[in-house]
Amino acid sequence: SQKIEQNSEALNIQEGKTATLTCNYTNYSPAYLQWYRQDPGRGPVFLLLIRENEKEKRKERLKVTFDTTLKQSLFHITASQPADSATYLCALRDTGGFKTIFGAGTRLFVKA
Amino acid sequence: DTGVSQDPRHKITKRGQNVTFRCDPISEHNRLYWYRQTLGQGPEFLTYFQNEAQLEKSRLLSDRFSAERPKGSFSTLEIQRTEQGDSAMYLCASSLTGGSYEQYFGPGTRLTVT
Numbered sequence: 001s002q003k004i005e006q007n008s009e010a011l012n013i014q015e016g017k018t019a020t021l022t023c024n025y026t027n028y029s030p031a032y033l034q035w036y037r038q039d040p041g042r043g044p045v046f047l048l049l050i051r052e053n054e055k056e057k058r059k060e061r062l063k064v065t066f067d068t069t070l071k072q073s074l075f076h077i078t079a080s081q082p083a084d085s086a087t088y089l090c091a092l093r094d095t096g097g098f099k100t101i102f103g104a105g106t107r108l109f110v111k112a
Numbered sequence: 113d114t115g116v117s118q119d120p121r122h123k124i125t126k127r128g129q130n131v132t133f134r135c136d137p138i139s140e141h142n143r144l145y146w147y148r149q150t151l152g153q154g155p156e157f158l159t160y161f162q163n164e165a166q167l168e169k170s171r172l173l174s175d176r177f178s179a180e181r182p183k184g185s186f187s188t189l190e191i192q193r194t195e196q197g198d199s200a201m202y203l204c205a206s207s208l209t210g211g212s213y214e215q216y217f218g219p220g221t222r223l224t225v226t
Contacts, residue, residue, distance in 0.1 A: 032213060043116075043203050043217030044155065089154050093213065098168045100145065100215070102154030 002027040006090060006103040013080055014111055021075040021106045023090035028101070030092035033066055033073045038087045038105065047088075048075075080110045116218035118204050124224045125194055132190045133221045137206030144187050145215060146179055147203040155203055161187060162209070194225045 003026040013019050023033070032051045036044035050057045050066040050073065057064045063076040077084050087105040094101060117136045125131050137144050142163050147155035158177065160168040163184035176194075181187040191198055201222050205215040 034213065034215075041220075043205070043220050044215075046214040046216065049213060091154070098160040098162075099157045099170070101157065102147075104152065104154045 002094075002101075004028070004090065004092060004101055004103045006088075007106045008104065010107040010109060012109045012111065015081060017080055019077040019080050019084070019108055019110070021088050021090075021108070023073040023075070023103055025071050025092060028071075028092055029095050031095060032093065033064075034091045034100075035062075035064055035073075035075050036089040036091060036102075038089055044089055044102075077108075080108075082110045082112050084108060085110050116204055116206055116216050118202075118218040118221050120221055121219060122222045122224075124226065127194055127196060127225055129194055130190065130192045131194060131223065132188055133202055133204075133223075135187045135189070135204030135206075135218060137185070137187070137204070138216055139185075141206035141208050141216070142184065143207045143209060144181055145205045145207075146187070146189050147205065149201045149203055149220070150199075158189070191223075194223075196225045199223055199225045 005024045032049055034049045035047045037047055038044040048064045050064045052068055061078045065074045087107050089102050089105040091100050091102045119134045144161040146158040149155045158170050159179045161181040164181050176192045179189045201220040203217055203220045205217045207215045
């Protein structure tokens with residue numbers, strides 16, 4: 001069956017450390033993968049997109065990797081801040097369609 | 113343009129009633145998506161429009177759900193004969209065609225069915 005999985009347990013880290021979140025997928029062949037941030041009671045906000053032919057993408061303190069062999073994407077936030085506390089969602093678009101499939105998200109807490 | 117807007121923000125209805133939600137996407141965006149999100153889950157795809165054409169609809173969506181985008185601008189999502197299991201946040205998102213796949217989400221409509 002097709003699945004997209006993120007760590008269901010919340011991630012607690014200390015301010016200044018690097019947060020690493022994982023997204024694994026099964027039985028999809030996505031052309032690209034996206035990461036979104038969602039704060040409670042609000043809609044998701046787009047952060048980064050990485051294509052299947054890209055290994056790594058960076059934007060300010062954010063870095064995303066995409067390994068199509070492992071079927072995994074890693075999302076890193078360096079020098080984390082309490083304001084980074086939120087739920088982070090990964091999403092992919094299945095080939096041949098328009099549907100975007102989201103993972104359940106990982107809740108990140110950054111302690112001062 | 114300030115982004116995607118949705119109306120109402122909250123809706124409480126009794127089981128069996130019909131409800132309609134509206135989404136106004138970013139004006140130049142021709143792609144529009146509807147999602148449903150429950151607590152602790154990611155957004156679940158419901159349907160997709162490109163301009164006024166509804167190009168994909170989730171198989172999970174029962175016949176009680178219908179969506180329209182009559183002039184390729186705003187969209188409505190109607191739920192008929194609501195059930196308690198329909199209680200969720202309903203999110204709308206829009207994006208541009210032409211290689212840009214990032215979706216801009218609205219604030220959502222929270223539906224509570226009593």
